[in-house]
Amino acid sequence: MSTPILYIALPVFSAFVLFFLRKKSKIMLTFSMTLYGMLSLLAYFQVFGEVLKIGSISIALNTTLSILGREFILSNADRFFLIITCSSSLFWLGGLRTSGLSVNVIPYQMLVTASLTAALAVDPFVYSAIFVEIAVLCSMPLLIHAKAPLSKGVVRFLIFQSLSLPLILLGGWLVAGSQASPSDFQQIGFAGFLLGAGFAFWLAVFPFHTWIPQLSEDTHPYIAGFLLTLFPQVALLVIIDFSSSITWIRDSSLFETIFSMVGIIMLVAAAVWGFYEKNVKRIFGNLVLFETGFLLILIGLQTTLTVEVFFLSLIPRFLSLLLASLCLTIILGEDSFTGDISGCFRKFPFASIGLMFAFFSIIGLPPLGEFPFKLILFNSLESSLELKPVWLLIGFIGMLIPLFGIFMKFFQPSKSKFQIGETWTQIVLVCVGILLISLIGIFPGELRLMFSQLFQYLPFIG
Amino acid sequence: MVAEFIIDFQFGSFSSALVRLVASLSALFAIYLSMKEINNSLPIIPRNSAFFRITAYIMFVGVSVLLATRISDFLGIPIEINVGGLIAIFCGLLQLGISTSPSKVVIGIIILDIGFASIYGILESSLLVNGLISAVLLLLGGLGAYFVVREVTVEN
Numbered sequence: 001m002s003t004p005i006l007y008i009a010l011p012v013f014s015a016f017v018l019f020f021l022r023k024k025s026k027i028m029l030t031f032s033m034t035l036y037g038m039l040s041l042l043a044y045f046q047v048f049g050e051v052l053k054i055g056s057i058s059i060a061l062n063t064t065l066s067i068l069g070r071e072f073i074l075s076n077a078d079r080f081f082l083i084i085t086c087s088s089s090l091f092w093l094g095g096l097r098t099s100g101l102s103v104n105v106i107p108y109q110m111l112v113t114a115s116l117t118a119a120l121a122v123d124p125f126v127y128s129a130i131f132v133e134i135a136v137l138c139s140m141p142l143l144i145h146a147k148a149p150l151s152k153g154v155v156r157f158l159i160f161q162s163l164s165l166p167l168i169l170l171g172g173w174l175v176a177g178s179q180a181s182p183s184d185f186q187q188i189g190f191a192g193f194l195l196g197a198g199f200a201f202w203l204a205v206f207p208f209h210t211w212i213p214q215l216s217e218d219t220h221p222y223i224a225g226f227l228l229t230l231f232p233q234v235a236l237l238v239i240i241d242f243s244s245s246i247t248w249i250r251d252s253s254l255f256e257t258i259f260s261m262v263g264i265i266m267l268v269a270a271a272v273w274g275f276y277e278k279n280v281k282r283i284f285g286n287l288v289l290f291e292t293g294f295l296l297i298l299i300g301l302q303t304t305l306t307v308e309v310f311f312l313s314l315i316p317r318f319l320s321l322l323l324a325s326l327c328l329t330i331i332l333g334e335d336s337f338t339g340d341i342s343g344c345f346r347k348f349p350f351a352s353i354g355l356m357f358a359f360f361s362i363i364g365l366p367p368l369g370e371f372p373f374k375l376i377l378f379n380s381l382e383s384s385l386e387l388k389p390v391w392l393l394i395g396f397i398g399m400l401i402p403l404f405g406i407f408m409k410f411f412q413p414s415k416s417k418f419q420i421g422e423t424w425t426q427i428v429l430v431c432v433g434i435l436l437i438s439l440i441g442i443f444p445g446e447l448r449l450m451f452s453q454l455f456q457y458l459p460f461i462g
Numbered sequence: 463m464v465a466e467f468i469i470d471f472q473f474g475s476f477s478s479a480l481v482r483l484v485a486s487l488s489a490l491f492a493i494y495l496s497m498k499e500i501n502n503s504l505p506i507i508p509r510n511s512a513f514f515r516i517t518a519y520i521m522f523v524g525v526s527v528l529l530a531t532r533i534s535d536f537l538g539i540p541i542e543i544n545v546g547g548l549i550a551i552f553c554g555l556l557q558l559g560i561s562t563s564p565s566k567v568v569i570g571i572i573i574l575d576i577g578f579a580s581i582y583g584i585l586e587s588s589l590l591v592n593g594l595i596s597a598v599l600l601l602l603g604g605l606g607a608y609f610v611v612r613e614v615t616v617e618n
Contacts, residue, residue: 131594133598134594134598137602150609158571159567159571162575163574166575169582169591170581173582
């Protein structure tokens with residue numbers, strides 16, 4: 001038994017089995033949630049490469065699977081990613097019924113998750129571009145609304161992600177060649193350009209960012225929330241894997257400059273675009289861009305602390321994004337394509353408060369989930385003599401303004417009486433989300449302690 | 463596609479070139495079949511549009527030939543493969559640029575991927591990579607066919 005079989009082959013096989021059990025919705029949901037729950041726990045407790053003991057049974061858990069001369073490796077360094085991916089799948093599936101989505105989406109969700117895990121596992125890393133493309137194609141049935149014309153956002157998502165495939169494959173091949181002759185600057189420059197462009201398409205870096213707000217506007221918020229949680233996360237982890245495995249990139253003085261600049265551009269661009277947005281779903285998309293910018297700056301800093309913060313901040317990130325998408329689904333209801341939220345506090349008080357918590361957590365307002373991690377980023381940049389902290393501040397304040405505008409809309413007077421429009425399940429899920437985000441924000445040290453045994457395996461860049 | 467195959471198997475692995483040919487033809491055949499089922503007549507292209515496309519294709523062929531020499535030296539692969547691959551890539555990009563219909567966008571991506579795969583297949587002869595690129599082409603074919611059927615269903 002090997003970890004790639006457990007985390008890639010098993011979900012793929014399960015997806016095919018569940019595809020034929022679509023009429024048995026309870027079985028589908030229970031099975032998929034149990035699977036992801038078990039996989040999360042396994043990644044948290046089990047040291048990969050050692051013997052897995054279940055009662056009297058002992059199973060040797062290898063980390064490598066060879067297929068056609070190439071290897072899929074899920075080692076201890078990937079455990080953090082696996083915990084986050086499986087937990088986010090578990091949480092997402094937990095709110096599936098509440099969001100009003102059909103359980104028919106579960107097989108596609110499993111295929112997307114397995115493909116993205118394969119993208120991170122495959123060695124050499126360049127082949128991850130193919131698995132990301134497969135994940136994009138598997139996500140298409142999730143994004144297509146049966147009765148509405150295909151949205152521009154979905155088409156752009158497909159185009160931009162498909163364009164990254166040749167760029168990353170060719171760039172990766174050139175980088176592999178350049179390791180043999182590192183003095184060939186023309187080749188290194190061209191490889192850097194191709195990889196940079198490929199990663200920019202993946203992460204929706206300005207000016208290729210337009211698909212994210214469009215995608216979040218045109219698709220069901222709960223599905224957009226899931227995809228926008230996973231795709232940038234995997235892209236960032238592939239970048240970390242790649243940059244930590246190639247010495248000349250890791251040691252390059254340009255590394256920090258490029259990542260910081262790109263991150264700041266993303267932060268500020270998301271804030272500027274968000275300033276003009278009226279639609280809450282598009283603002284959600286801009287927040288994803290904002291968050292990606294923040295994570296890119298953290299990668300660029302290359303210190304042990306910032307890498308730890310990068311990995312830890314992925315937890316409140318996925319919780320906040322999933323809570324936001326659930327609250328948007330509740331507020332916008334069946335007709336989740338309009339984005340109208342005027343006076344919704346009087347109809348959905350819990351979901352409105354949940355959305356406020358989730359959005360403010362992403363921004364990093366105290367004492368919510370991402371606040372400690374954003375604070376560490378500010379402190380890390382404080383010593384810098386450049387204008388980076390100022391730009392960062394402009395980005396943070398700029399992003400707050402449209403959020404206040406949105407929340408003013410929540411409390412707009414309306415003729416309807418105050419009522420609690422959410423179901424009990426929805427109230428419980430939203431309250432659990434708020435509680436978790438608040439706990440992470442108030443006790444970040446406890447979160448660090450919980451995952452401290454995994455830090456020794458992280459691919460440190462510094 | 464057949465031309466790409468003929469060029470590819472002369473310089474690279476025959477089996478890989480054949481797999482890519484079968485995958486790409488299957489993808490396009492799936493889209494064609496779904497179009498045929500619908501019995502959709504092809505739209506008449508306006509004269510200006512036709513002129514633009516012809517001019518763009520001629521320009522792209524010129525650029526491909528000019529670029530192919532430099533890329534050949536840079537990557538160390540035969541010029542014939544570069545010319546063929548680059549023409550397909552540019553045709554795919556042009557199709558992506560001018561298409562509004564999702565099914566045509568998918569066709570554009572397929573053409574682009576085929577052009578790229580013909581160049582990359584020479585550089586990287588891994589079975590897994592060739593198989594995965596072919597799988598991507600097949601998935602794109604399935605998606606394109608679904609888009610075609612869906613466009614008409616939504617219109618109706």
